[in-house]
Amino acid sequence: MSLYCGIACRRKSFWYFRLLSTYVTKTRYLFELKEDDDACKKAQQTGAFYLFHSLAPLLQKSGHQYQAPRHSLLELESLLAKFGQDIQRIEDSVLIGCSEQHEAWFALDLGLNSSSSINASLQKPEMETELKGSFTELRKALFQLNTKDASLLTTAQALLRWHDAHQFCSRSGQPTKKNMAGSKRVCPSNKIIYYPQMAPVVITLVSDGTRCLLVRQSSFPKGMYSALAGFCDIGESLEEAVRREVAEEVGLEVERLQYSASQHWPFPNSSLMIACHATVHPGQTEIQVNLKELEAAGWFSHDEVATALRKNNPYTQQQYGTFWLPPKLAIAHQLIKEWVEKPSCSTLPA
Ligand SMILES: NC(=O)c1ccc[n+]([C@@H]2O[C@H](COP(=O)([O-])OP(=O)(O)OC[C@H]3O[C@@H](n4cnc5c(N)ncnc54)[C@H](O)[C@@H]3O)[C@@H](O)[C@H]2O)c1
Ligand SMILES: [Mg+2]
Structure with missing residues (x-):
């Protein structure tokens, strides 16, 4: 190690220590x-x-x-x-x-x-x-x-x-x-401790290598499309939840998936949104929308999504009838942006 490199490393670790310490x-x-x-x-x-x-x-x-x-x-x-x-x-x-x-x-x-x-x-x-x-x-x-x-x-x-x-214990019926x-509630009569809960939700951007799949529910604002989302069932792993939700909602079979990031989401109750990229085989992309869950689903090209991201203003897009994407703060937006900026997300390793 050169002297310069030694000093640089010590400086780096000093700053790292200071940040970590705070x-x-x-x-x-x-x-x-x-x-x-x-x-x-x-x-x-x-x-x-x-x-x-x-x-x-x-x-x-x-x-x-x-x-x-x-x-x-x-x-x-x-x-x-x-x-x-x-x-x-x-x-x-x-x-x-x-x-x-x-x-x-x-x-x-x-x-x-x-x-x-x-x-x-x-x-x-x-x-x-x-x-x-x-x-x-x-x-x-x-x-x-x-x-x-x-x-x-x-x-x-x-x-x-x-x-x-x-406010009440589900076992004794007494006030907690x-x-x-x-950070918790306790039942004074039986000492059961209740901790705040979040429901895990998977949110997945499915790609066939060149296009990505966007969906809309009837409850979404007019013209907004997002990545496919769903609550995890009890006993499921993250991977199982992604595969099931994609199969349930659009009738496709996920080949590969990769974790991207997570976000706390307060609506309608507290959820932990776990975001993934997933791929399906380019030869098996025919969508069968589950109309009990979704209003519409479709494949969108890289250019279409990149343009929508650039002009993502719900007010003007609603006016001109084009589709638009969730706002920056939503993890769906981050996931879609990541796919547009890193095409490697759609050619994941086996
Ligand atoms: N932050 C984001 O970018 C973003 C984007 C899309 C969706 N979301 C959120 O993801 C959540 C799940 O998406 P979805 O509506 O497509 O889920 P979903 O596909 O699982 O369908 C919802 C249905 O699942 C059932 N369900 C099962 N477990 C549930 C639970 N713990 N709580 C409530 N319902 C449960 C209910 O019947 C409900 O009607 C939504 O609440 C939505 O707000 C967030
Ligand atoms: Mg859903």
Whole structure:
């Protein structure tokens, strides 16, 4: 090893250590807050709160973009006092992350039923005026948020929804109690612990070597086509789920598949989207659409998909009747973009 290379490697590992160190301390801090109720309560003193109402996040609009405002504990306490609500309600909040400086971030829903809430849903317009924002449906706003806010708000919504739906033990019927961070619920009578759940979903871009297969469900916005998706059945591996879904929905048999990436997806409930590229034999590409699952499916050329990606503006495409693809934040978009940019995705090794 040359002297130059030695210095370069040491420098690289020094920076690598520094980056890793920040990440590790942050991760350990979040772990401590999940495990220790007192530490989590203390973190609320200096923390910041994202507010929701009936699972809709509080957002402020500036131009075409949405921003998610944060509130300190003091601001939150004075808001609750102003609306005649018990500050005990703050204990319903869930931990969703922290900054590199260890400012803990929480989410609290002011509209969902709580033992301490008084007419919470009736106060929504007044709260919006007071907070200078509006509680906006996440599905509508998601694609106009920056990546960091989008990720925090989808995590927050999924966690708040899970707590709202798991307030009782399915064995004893007794109310369950959430820990301070909201990373679990416990049944006080039989000590069963419930953890937040996600459903695994496979999303697959099928190719025959030159074209890719895009599908649409009747529930999609007009003109939008996406990669083929489906929930994993119990007992299935990822590979089995991909093969079954492709066979079920379009009547094709997958030859090869390759994992690409994954994404948490909050709609309609919490899913872990697992994205793959798959190939079918170029001689066996005749589609038989399962109309119980899909409205349409078709093969699209590299050029057609590349053009759609370049002009991916749902408003103009809807207007001119051309097909369009899911927005950048959706993993379907990433998968399709990867296929367009790396043709090797369609000639996977055996
Ligand atoms: N992020 C993305 O880019 C992206 C793209 C496409 C689809 N998706 C998501 O993928 C999910 C699955 O796609 P799909 O609708 O084609 O699935 P699918 O093909 O499995 O069909 C849905 C049906 O599966 C059944 N099902 C089985 N297990 C279920 C479970 N745990 N939860 C709900 N339904 C279950 C229900 O009958 C439901 O109607 C959708 O919720 C959709 O939002 C995300
Ligand atoms: Mg499907």
